Structure formats: C-alpha cells, structure tokens
Amino acid sequence: MSNCRFANRHMQSLAKDDVDFDSIWTLLSTAFQEIHGKNASKLSFEELFRGAYKLVLKKKQDLLYDRVVDLEKTWLKDTVRARIIALITPAMAYDVSEQAGNAQANERRIAGERFIRALKDAFADHQLSMSMITDVLMYMDRVYSQDLRRPSIFASAMALFRTQLLKVPLGDNRDVLSLLETVILDMIEMERRGEVIDRSLVRACCYMLEGLYETFTEEETSKLYLTSFEPKFLDASVNFYRSEGQALLADADASTFCAHARRRLREEEERCQQTISQITESKIKIVVDKEFISAHIRDVINMEGTGVKNMLDNDKIQDLGNVFDLIARVDPRKGALKEAVQKRVFDLGSDINKAANVASEASAPPKNAPKTVSDGKAASEKALNQQTQAAITWVEQILQLKRKYDRLWIEAFKKDAVMEKALEVSFQDFINANEQSPEHLSLFLDEYLKRGGKDKNENEVDVLLDNGILLLQYLANKDKFETYYKKHMAKRLLMKKSVSRDMERQVLSKMKMKIGNQFTQKLEGLIRDTELSDNLNAQYKDYVNRLGDPDPKRIDLDCRVLTTTVWPFETLFKKDTEETTHREYKYPASVENVRQKFQKFYLDKHTGRKLTWMPGLGDADLRATFTTGGKTRRYELNVSTYAMIILMLFNDLGKGESLSFEQIQAETNIEIPDLIRNLQSLSLVAKWRVLKKEPMSKDIKPTDNFYFNEDFSSQFLKIKVSVVAGGSSRVENSEERRATQERIDNGRALIIEAAIVRIMKSRKTLTHSQLMTETIAQVTIRFKPDVNMIKKRIESLIDRDYLERGPDPTKPSYVYVA
Structure with missing residues (x-):
C-alpha cells in the first residue's frame, strides 16, 4: 500500500510540472532513432517513459502519436526502403525453369535469397525496435489508443512496414511484396524439384506475412x-501439379505414380508444418487431390500392364x-477402384466357371454310345464321377480366390465397407452365373462331411x-441349394457315411446363423x-x-424309420418313387422273418401308421465262406441290401451250379438297373469278385450266368463291396437335373402364392406393380423369382377366387377376396 501511495503522489507531482513538448520530443525521437540504429544500450528507458508520460498527462497524446507515426514512416521510407531496393538486381528476372541454364538459375537464386533475407532482417529489426518503443509509449497506448479505439503504436508501425516497404511500386505492376512472393515461390518450386533450400528463411518470410495485415483492425482473415501469398502459392501449385x-x-x-503422389502429399504436409504455414495444409492437399490424384486416378487404376489388375x-x-x-481421398465411393476390382474378380470367377464346364464336357461320355448296356452305364458313371470332382474343384478354387481377396481387403483396402460390398457383389455375380453352383456347393460340403478330408486335419476341415458355408450367402437360389443339400445329407445319414452327427449339427447351426432357421428346419428333421x-x-x-429267441444265428436288424414328409425320397431314387415304394421285393426267408417281426413290433407300438420298406437305401454284413x-x-462282407438278397440265393445251390440273370431277377424282383449295378460290383470288380460270370465280359446281359466264386481270396478279413455309383453323391445328369428343376419350380410356385396371399390379406388392395414389388421382396431371401411365374400365380389365384381384379382396367390392381 505504501508503494501505491508513493507512486500516486509521484505522478501527481509530474502533472504539476510545466512540459516543453519540443524538448521532450527531441529526447524521444533521438532515442527512437538510436533504437532503430541498434544503439539502445546506453538509453534510460525510465527517463524516456517519464517524458512520454508527461506529454500524455498534458493532453499532448495526439501530437505525440502523430509524431511517432511520422518518424517511423520516415525511417522506413528513407533508410530501410533504400537498403531493400538496392538489393533488387536484373538477375532476379532470369528464367529458373528446368530448361534454363544452371548459371542463370543459380545467380537468380542467390540474388533472390539475398533480397528476402534483407527483408526478413528488416522486419525482425522493425519488430524488435517497435517492441522497445511500445514499452516507452505504453501509457499513451493505454490512455489514448485503447480509449479512443485507435490502432496501437505497434499496429500502426506494422502497417507502415506494409505501406512504406512491401507495397512500394517497382514498375511492371509489381511491388516489393509481389517480388518477395515470387522469390518464395521460386524456392518452393526448386525444393519440389529436389533441390535443397533455406527453409528457415522461407519460414521467417511467411511468418512476417502472417504478422502483417491489410487493415489496422488486424482481423485474422486480413x-x-x-x-x-497463399492464393499465389495455391495457383502456382495448381500449375505445378x-x-x-x-x-x-x-x-x-x-506403382510409381501412386508412390510419387503419396510422397508429394507428405512433402506438402511437411512444408506447411516447417516452411510456410499450417493454415495452408488443408488447402494445398485439396490442390494435390484435385490436380494430381483425382484428374488421373482412373487412368492409373486402368493402366495397361501395371494398373490394379496387375497389382491384384x-x-x-x-x-x-x-x-x-489415394482414391479414398478424392472419392468416398471409390468408384474407379471398385469397378476395377469387381471386374477382375468377376473375370477370374468366370474363368473358374469355364474351367469347370470344360472339365465336365471333357469327362462326358462319348456321343457314340457303347454297344452294351453295362458298358454304357460304366462310361456314364465314370463321367459323372469326374464331373463331381470338377464340381468340388470349382468350390475349392472359389474359396482359394476368396481367401486371396479377403486378405487383400484386410491388408490393402483397410477393411473398407465399400470395398467389402464390392467384393460381395462380384462373387455373387459370377457364382450365380453358374446355374449349377447350388449343386456344386452342396457336393463340396458333402465331400468333407463324408470323409473329413483325406489329407487334412480336423481344424483344416472345419475351416473348409x-x-x-460362407459361400452360401452368395447364392441367389438358396432353395435350390436346400434341395441338393437335403438329398446329399440324407444319403450321408442313411449310408452311414457322415463323419458324425455332431458335425452335421454344427454345419446346420452355422447355416442358420448365415441365412436363418427357416432354411434349416427341414434339414434338422433328418x-x-x-x-x-x-x-x-x-x-x-x-x-x-424279451421274446427269448433261441436261434444263435439270429439276424441283427437295424432299421431307419423315415418320416415321409421329411426325407427327399423322390431324389434318393433314380426311378419312379411311387413304383419303388409299392414294389414287393423277395427277401430270403431268414431276413423276411426278421422283417415281419420288426414290422409287428413297430405297428403294435404306433397304431394307424404304415411302413414301406426301401431296401435300396440299406446295407448288410454277411459272413462268407470260400473253400x-x-x-x-x-470273410465278413459289407454289401448293399440288394447284394445281400442276391448272394443269399447262392446258399441253396450246389457246387458248380449257377443262376442266370433272369433267374436272379425273378427270385428277387429287384429292378433291372439296380440288379445290373449290384451284379457288376459282385462279379466284375477284381478286389471283391465273389461271383463269377459267364461269359466273362464287362457288360451284364440277360443271358449271363453267375456262379459262386470259391477261388476268391483277399488279404483283408473285412471287405466293403461298393456298388457302382450306389451310395455316392455325385453331379446329376441332364435328365435328373430337369426333374430337380421341375420339383424346385413347383415348390417356388407354392411359396410365391403363399407370399401373395399374405400380402393381399394384409393390404386388401394393391396395384399390379406394388404387388409384384412386395412379392419379389418377400421371396428373394430364398430364390431369385421369375416375373412370369409371379404373374401366372396371380392369375391362378384369381381363377381360384383368392383375388379379383380391380374395377379400373386402365390401372391394373387386385382386391383380396376374404
């Protein structure tokens, strides 16, 4: 408090003193000139402050302010300007382009750097001097400048630097500022070309321009x-890039173009951080994005031999x-890259499709049919087996392609959602371009669910x-896949070829997560x-x-009781299902006895039900003795049920006796195609030839005779006698495929009708286009609907009085009939 009272009394005494403005100004102006001359060490700043303070107290601040401004103007005009102008030489007008001579370019560079260094030093000196002068005039700034809203003496002095130095005309519509900017831009262009420049010098000049304003108000935008500078820098950058x-x-x-573009972006970022100003960073990147990247990125992507196709x-x-x-910077939709990647994936997928078709055609039986029935069947079966392998290879190649592009999506495309969708669409397109893709995918899954992969461990099989299952989501016709998968799964379970039921459940569970439980309900029923x-x-x-059967040779029976509405009987048999289910097979007496016993047990337990026996889906273990x-x-033979019926006929024959083909057919009532296939397996395959055929040939004829092969021997005690194409899942032939498609179309018709009824029941009245759109939306989850099929189902529903047409024939519509 004592210090404050002392200061107040001191200032009051100064106010009472008489003040001679001229003498005080002489003191101040001389001191200011010494400051500009860098001779301030001997000055008494207290004395100078006191003098300025007196003038303000005596209301002389207006005159003091103006005198200071005039002094700074004179100093800049007569001293600083002359020094700067003297450094402007003809060499600064030399050409510095890449085509110019090195000597001229170097001379211009030296002259330019000397010029802007002088400007930089002059500004630094001016700032330092004005900060010291401002300290002396602090009281005037507070009382006069702030109260009357005039620019501070420092702001006025900075404005004088602009008007008295930078804005001085030099002729040819140029001034010192434009020359400064030209030199800076030259240096930046030289650096862009790979030369080393004095970055600190350029940074100091840009700092000067950031500290100078167009107006006294010193607004940020001015x-x-x-x-x-910045507009000229950006214009020059546009031309350069x-x-x-x-x-x-x-x-x-x-590759070089893209690497160069990324390097340029890093350089511009670094230039803004270290050389010019950070406020320009976003703007210069926009220039690079537009002029260097956006203008050429499509051409770079599609560049022949080195573009994205080659990179992929x-x-x-x-x-x-x-x-x-690069493309993510200029196009959020990544249009050009997305198109190039999609095209390449589709082309590669189409090649896989073509290869599969070629393999199928190459393995097809020759057009000149074999002379005998069995030769024809053998050739056909071999071809179908090869086509099945081609189908499995098709899926494996697609999975290999998908693994590759999944890795590229993660590592190169940064898990981008746009690119993920692009890849999904391209895989969907080429997969669905193959009409047999649902069947191929089902065969692939069947292959690994049957044997678990010959050369793969459990984890590898799980991954496959x-x-x-991931490919399943790409299929447009999932109902078609369901048809094939149900058929193949039924065979696995009935022929006991599945790796395990737990694995079957796991696969269904994963399918359910991918495409919903509606798809897997029927499969779970199996x-x-x-x-x-x-x-x-x-x-x-x-x-x-409990019956206590004393027969030690009693046959052990294991039955699979199948629900008619769950199992795909129509696809499990190659012949008419109705005829198969009503056929009366002739079983050996011992087998017939067991069959009747099980039937009585079952029907007593489930009254009102009916059992239909299908031996074509079963197998049997026989003990065979050869002497x-x-x-x-x-030996213990594992054979089909049909083969068991055939072989047990030979128990009643004497040594050397035979049965003809026609006798076997009459004694068993087995359909001829099945009989031929089983006799082929029993009599023609060397490693399990338990029957001999006369005459010995590769075909089975109605006149052939068959003998029990007493000479048969094998190194194995347990022998599995496989039937030719009996229980294996394989590619359908053209006739089977037509039948399958017909069943699928019939099922789709019902699904479409159900969807139409649901929609109309809810909406009551709809226009034709509305009903078509909503129906397509509802059924697309299961298959890609045919528009003509939808129209036919609508007509059918109208004929059956579920719907009626709207009153206005010019605007087709439909009304639900309750």
Missing part, C-alpha cells in the same frame, strides 16, 4: 499471408494400399466347411429322425431279448 501429373502419367507406371494378380499389397489411400430311429432300434432289441483245395477262408 493477414497478408492469406490475402496475398497439373503439369507434373500429366508428365508422370505419360512416363511412369501405376501379383498380390502387390503396398501398391494396392497406395491406390486405395466354414468357408463353404437328424431328428435318425436319432428317433436309434432309440427305436434299442427298444426293438429289448423286445427281441478251395480243402482250405477254408472266411
């Missing part, structure tokens, strides 16, 4: 840097990442199955039936044990 982009596109490959084919992750980063059959067989064995030269050999 900085000389923003109003004068436009020219460089065109030249590079003509001379460089795609050769797994050039870094280059693809560069392309992605998972990937196969597993449910097999489990119920297991329980039923256990109960039957208890039932037989030659007094030596006896015993």
